[in-house]
Amino acid sequence: MSDPAAIPPTPTPPLSQAGAASRAGEPPCHSAELLVHLARLVHGGETDTSLTPAQWTALRYFASANRFSRTPTAFSEFHATTKGTASQTVKSLIGLGLLQRRAHDSDGRSALIEVTEAGQDKLRRDPLADLTRCIRALPDARRREFLSTLTELGGALARMRTAPTFGKCGDCGHCDTSGGAGAYCRCTQEMLDGTEMQSICVDFAQGAPRLR
Numbered sequence: 001m002s003d004p005a006a007i008p009p010t011p012t013p014p015l016s017q018a019g020a021a022s023r024a025g026e027p028p029c030h031s032a033e034l035l036v037h038l039a040r041l042v043h044g045g046e047t048d049t050s051l052t053p054a055q056w057t058a059l060r061y062f063a064s065a066n067r068f069s070r071t072p073t074a075f076s077e078f079h080a081t082t083k084g085t086a087s088q089t090v091k092s093l094i095g096l097g098l099l100q101r102r103a104h105d106s107d108g109r110s111a112l113i114e115v116t117e118a119g120q121d122k123l124r125r126d127p128l129a130d131l132t133r134c135i136r137a138l139p140d141a142r143r144r145e146f147l148s149t150l151t152e153l154g155g156a157l158a159r160m161r162t163a164p165t166f167g168k169c170g171d172c173g174h175c176d177t178s179g180g181a182g183a184y185c186r187c188t189q190e191m192l193d194g195t196e197m198q199s200i201c202v203d204f205a206q207g208a209p210r211l212r
């Protein structure tokens, strides 16, 4: 019997080559299938089924996106769907009284989408809460590693799809905290408050050089 320690490890291809590997007829990837399965499992069992998974995603998105990102177009990019489909989802939630349109502070021609009080109330029964609890039950180090892995995978897939990567100011290359008077966004040329620093943003740029 051969010594398992003598078998050289199979080299892992860089993420940039992952697409080529799958096209070459690699066997199914259990991790990829498990991720899709987890996403479906979120809406199974005794969860609130009064909204579709797309409507839940939209409600969650508008509750956690910053003022530069609370538009149907930005949501269509986040949800990887067409502008028309995203717009229909938003309209349906406005019709249910869970979202509302509000005039943009600086641009009267455009509108921002906000979550209503009824929408906030609905989010207290968000089916994603169970998966959130499962993740928070992991030890800190494993949770950080898991987040880092998901972030890397999200970035790699977004590059393959030429799609934006959503993220928060603290990790963004446009965020400038060198002035000492709070954080400044060099992309939108606006000052950022503490709440916005914790919100997700369509203009997020992980690769850009960051000023501190």
Ligand code: SF4
Residues within 6 Å of the ligand: 066, 068, 167, 168, 169, 170, 172, 173, 174, 175, 176, 184, 185, 186, 187, 188, 192, 201, 202, 203, 204, 205
């Ligand atoms: S610093 Fe980055 S994440 Fe924050 S608002 Fe600006 S572009 Fe968005």
